[in-house]
Each structure stands twice: as C-alpha cells, then as structure tokens.
Amino acid sequence: MSVSASPFPPVELDRIADYPGYWAARVPEREAMVLGERRYSYRQLAEAVDALAKALLAAGVARGERIAMLSTPRPEALISFLAAARIGALWTGLNPRHKRDEYRYVIGDADPVVLLALPRIEERDYTPDLKALAGEHRCIRRVVTLGAAVPGLSIAYEDFLAEGRAVSDAAFAAAVAAVEGRDPVFLVYTSGSTGRPKGAMLTQWGLAHCSRNQCDHWFAEPLRVLNNMPISNAFCVGDLFCFALVGGGTTVFMERFDAHGILEATQRERLTLWGQVPTQFQMILSRPDFARYDLSSLQFIFWAGARAPRELIGRLQAITPKVSTSYGLTETVGSVTFTEVGANLDIMAETVGKPDPHYEMRVVAPDGRVLGDDEEGELQVRGAFLMPGYYRRPEATAAAIDAEGWLHTGDLGLRRADGNYRVSGRLAEMYKSGGYNIYPREIEMVIEQHSGVAMAAVIGVADPLYGEVGRAYVLRRPGAGLSESDLAAWCRERVANYKVPKVFAIRDRLPMLPVGKIDKQALKAEAGADSTDKG
Numbered sequence: 001m002s003v004s005a006s007p008f009p010p011v012e013l014d015r016i017a018d019y020p021g022y023w024a025a026r027v028p029e030r031e032a033m034v035l036g037e038r039r040y041s042y043r044q045l046a047e048a049v050d051a052l053a054k055a056l057l058a059a060g061v062a063r064g065e066r067i068a069m070l071s072t073p074r075p076e077a078l079i080s081f082l083a084a085a086r087i088g089a090l091w092t093g094l095n096p097r098h099k100r101d102e103y104r105y106v107i108g109d110a111d112p113v114v115l116l117a118l119p120r121i122e123e124r125d126y127t128p129d130l131k132a133l134a135g136e137h138r139c140i141r142r143v144v145t146l147g148a149a150v151p152g153l154s155i156a157y158e159d160f161l162a163e164g165r166a167v168s169d170a171a172f173a174a175a176v177a178a179v180e181g182r183d184p185v186f187l188v189y190t191s192g193s194t195g196r197p198k199g200a201m202l203t204q205w206g207l208a209h210c211s212r213n214q215c216d217h218w219f220a221e222p223l224r225v226l227n228n229m230p231i232s233n234a235f236c237v238g239d240l241f242c243f244a245l246v247g248g249g250t251t252v253f254m255e256r257f258d259a260h261g262i263l264e265a266t267q268r269e270r271l272t273l274w275g276q277v278p279t280q281f282q283m284i285l286s287r288p289d290f291a292r293y294d295l296s297s298l299q300f301i302f303w304a305g306a307r308a309p310r311e312l313i314g315r316l317q318a319i320t321p322k323v324s325t326s327y328g329l330t331e332t333v334g335s336v337t338f339t340e341v342g343a344n345l346d347i348m349a350e351t352v353g354k355p356d357p358h359y360e361m362r363v364v365a366p367d368g369r370v371l372g373d374d375e376e377g378e379l380q381v382r383g384a385f386l387m388p389g390y391y392r393r394p395e396a397t398a399a400a401i402d403a404e405g406w407l408h409t410g411d412l413g414l415r416r417a418d419g420n421y422r423v424s425g426r427l428a429e430m431y432k433s434g435g436y437n438i439y440p441r442e443i444e445m446v447i448e449q450h451s452g453v454a455m456a457a458v459i460g461v462a463d464p465l466y467g468e469v470g471r472a473y474v475l476r477r478p479g480a481g482l483s484e485s486d487l488a489a490w491c492r493e494r495v496a497n498y499k500v501p502k503v504f505a506i507r508d509r510l511p512m513l514p515v516g517k518i519d520k521q522a523l524k525a526e527a528g529a530d531s532t533d534k535g
Contacts, residue, residue: 012212014181015204017085019245020046027248033075034269035253040075042248045082048075052083054172055164059142061113063088063178066187068112069231070094070103070130072121072255076146076157077231078241080116081186085204088179090391092187092199093231096121100129104136106189109199110391111139116157119145121255130154181205187391188234188330199391200330206385207238210334211246213356213385214239217338218324220272220299223249226265228257234330239304240275249273257516259284263293270297277516278308282454285315286478295319302326304335305517307423307441309448309455310349327352327423331387331400331407336361337421351420359383362406363415371414378427379413380406412439429520431460431468436498438470443501446494447472447487452480457510457518458501461527470501473523475510482506 013019020042023030028043040048061067067084069091071077077093084091092110094103096118107115115134119127131153134140143154184201225244229236244251252269254261262284265271276284281303284290300322308316308325316323325348326335339353347353355361360382363371371377382405389397401407412424425441432438440458447456454475460468476482484504491500511522 013208015085015179016185016207016211016242016245017049017082017179017204019208020049020082023245023248030248031250032245033078033251033253035074035255038075045079048079049082049086050172051161051164052079053086053164053176054167055160055162056083056089056114057087057167057172057175058163059114059160061087061089063175063183064090066090066092066110066112068092068094068107068110068115070096070115070117070126071146071231072096072118073227073229073231073236073253074255075253076116078237078251081231081237081241085185086179087175088183088185090184090187090201092189093233093237095230095232096124096126097230100132103129103133105197106199107133107137107140109189109197110187111137113139114142114144115140116144117146117154119147119150119154127153179204181208182388184388184391186234186237188237189232190330198393198396200387201389201391202234202238202330202333202387206333206387207242208246209358210238210332210385211242213334213358214243215247217326217335217341217356218243218273218275218300218302219247220249222272223247224269224272224297225249225251226254226262226271226274226276227251228254228262234333235275235277235304238334257283259287260289263287263290263295266298267294272297272299274298274301276303277305278303278312279306279455279512279516279518281308281312281316285312300324304328307445307448308349310345311451313345313348323348325352327421329381329407329409329411331409332359332381332383333385333387336381336383339420347418347420351416351422353421354419355421358385361415361421363413373415373417376412376414376424379409379411379421379423381409382406412441429459431470433460433463433466433468433470433498438499440470443470443472443491443495443499446491447474449494450482450487450490452477452482453487455510455518457520457523459520459524459527461503463502469503470499471503471505471527472501473505473507473510473518476506476508 023042024046029041032042032045033040067089069080081091144160145154146157149156181204185204186202187199189197227240298320301316302324322341324339327337328335336359337353337355363377365377410427425439429440443458444456454477457473458470461471463469487504511519513519
C-alpha cells in the first residue's frame, strides 16, 4: 500500500489507539518518538503498545478501569496511554511536581488499579510516595516501576511486560474489538481554581478527530513536534502527542522545560513545529545565545493557553511566517478556534481566531440572551467532540453542559465584526471594586503592552473601602527600569481610573504552573499572607 499525499488515512479512525498500527502498516520505519538517543519507529511503537496492553490484560485490567502513570514526558508514558486505550481502560497522568496530598486526591478519585511510575526523577525519590499511595489505596492492585523493582512494592516494567506474553492473540483481539470510539480514554484533572479538581473524561473519538482538525489548521512536512509538557494535561497528550500521531509525525520528547535544550534539540532533530505557551517562548527567545542556533527547519509555530504580546509574535514570525494561536479547554478536547495563517498582527495579538466548522460558538449574557458582535459575555461552545462529562460528577457535568449541549466555558469574551473571537478573562476571576465589575485579563493586556513588561497577573484583594481592589504582579524584562508610578500612569492613560490596580508588585520572577502559566493561586495566597501580616 502506497502512502497517500494526505497525512490522513483514507477512512477516519474513530479510536486514537488504532493510529500506531495504521502507521506501522504504511511507514513502519518512520520515527514515531525520540528521547535523547532513544528512537522508536512506528513499527516499534505499535509493538510496544500491544506488549503493554497484553500485560495490563494479564494483570486483570478490564475495560473502563483506570490506569495511572507518574512520569515525565517520555516514550513509556505515552505508550502506557495508548496501551490503556487499546483495551478500553481510562488513563490519567500524574505530574512529578505535585506533592503526596495532591496524588492522594487524584488516586482517591480515579481509583486506578495499576500505577506505573518512575521511582526517581532528578533529585526526588518517589519511593516513599509510592509506598504510601499503594498502602492507603486498596484499589491499586499492581505497582510497576520503570527500571528495577522496588522490593515489597513493585514489579519491574520489563518483568511486567513478560507477564503479558501469557495472553493469547485471540484474547487480546477480543479485548481490542470490544473497545468503542466513544469510550473515555484520558482522565484529565482540571486545575481546581474554583474548587477541588474534577476529572474531565476525553474519548478516543474526540482525541482522534480533534487531532485531525488541528492538522487541517497547523501542519508541517515532515511533521516533527517538540513535546515537553506535563503528561497530566491535555496540551501534552492531545495538542502535541495525539496531533503528531494522527498526522504520522515524530514526537521529540524533553523531560522538562529547558530553553537551551529546546534550541539544541530543534537544531539537532530538525524540528518543524513548535507548540508552547507564550511564557516559554519568551524564555527561549530571551537567551543571549539564541541567534547562534540554526532554526531554519521550523515551518510552523503556535502558542496556546494565554495571549502572546505583539513583540513576541513579531519575533516568532521572524523565525517562520506561519504562526497561529487558538482557543480551547480541556473540556472541548481540542481547539475550538484558530487564527488564520497569515492573519495580521492585530488578529494574532488581540483574538483567538474563528471557530472550526466542527464547533458552534456563541456569546451569552448573564440573563441567557445570545449577544451580537462586540458585546461581551460568557463564551459557550457546542460540538460533537466535547467531553462526555466529569468522572463520577453528574451534578458538575450538568452545570457545565446544559440540556441543549452548550458547554459553559466560564470565559468572558466577545465576537468581533470580522468573526474573530476575543477572550477577556475568566468570569471566576472577576472582582468588584466600588461596585464596578473588573476583569483582570483586560488590565493585564494593557500592562503587557508596556515595553518593559514581559507579562503580568492581576488579582482582586480585599479592601475596607472599595470591597476589592486590584493588585498587579509584573514580570519585568531583563534590564528594564520600571516603577509603580510609571505603570500606574501607563494604565491611567488607557483604562478607566477605577480599573487601575492600586498596587504594582514588580518582580524578576513569578510563580509558574507546570504548563507555563502564572500561578494566580500562589499570588492570591501571597497577597492574603501580606494582608494578614499587616493586619
């Protein structure tokens, strides 16, 4: 069978787990995954996925049961995701940066029957955590560690694979045949900014088709994608890995964010597509040795998760003219909107583009009225690829997706007259100052237009007179001279006086989440501690 000109199979595959076998049959020796000197062809990937899937069956894992993986972004992590998907199990990734109590919560909620883990990552030994989790959660029937076994706790990964050889081909084929495209396959725990994290269930079908959508908007040939995002979020598994897999491309893993390492890997591996959050791009491009790297292989760059400043977009366009951004949530499985390649700087910097034809999108007022152009309200999305719901939380699912199938995103935004959507911020982040509703993202965008500012975060803090006032945390560009009075004057020229933050905290570092966004919860805790100390 010859390879078609299109990156897609002639017939759409509804199960994401079918793609390794599909590409192995067509381009068996094409690279599928790379980590340092380790390389997997599509033939080797398909074999590795099936070997682990058989081991899971041998361990008694049934369709619908859960598998957890504690790991950096690396081949074994995504092999375990696909192996679970192959037999209809539901997989969740654990972030190595989390603490034991955070693991306790996810394990207690998901009830995984098998826990796979790297027992040591950099300087941290996870063995005490793994022992505590296995002892406290009786749902865990097997602990599998990459490398050697931990006496009294785990079986070594290779020995676990060996157990799978006892599963017959017929039994394996029957287990695979029972899996349906609408089966949940990926359990993603949301950040919990408005309460305890909830597990959003993403389906095989949703991941497969959203990846195809993404290939319609963003593509490179050959497709060689950097992946350095935490395995616990949809950016790593969906936007990067599944996207590359569906497109028959190569995923080049990095186990953590490293600006210098990314430049080295791009030059060495001839990467063709970068997808990061704006903060990461800022750190990459600000390296003093940036100009000495050969980045000519890059054909496409996209950013997600936050707005990129105009200056950053211009620098990315100097690398390749094909740049884009999008808008989506974990709950939408993939991106809903995309900016058109070649769109002007205003559209790139101020909007998230237009909806993909597979989605409907609207802006709704608090009273339920559907709003027109340039009217601000909640962004709502409807489409076949949405998550089916939150794991074991029917009430939360009903609150998020209404009876007509509209997902209430909790994001504030508007549709411009040109059809592009703008995201203003989170409804939950809104605060009231002197009776006025204030949306932090609007103020952050103004502050970030200042040439001395790399990024900003605005939060509301209690105030005895106004109820709440704004406090801005500002990340200064290296070498920039900034003062509170400068920033206050800058804002007063651009927004109403009541929107100007009362405090500007200028920093050389800000607390960051693993996905590269500013950790506003940490800033709120800091602001609360400051208030307590002063009280």
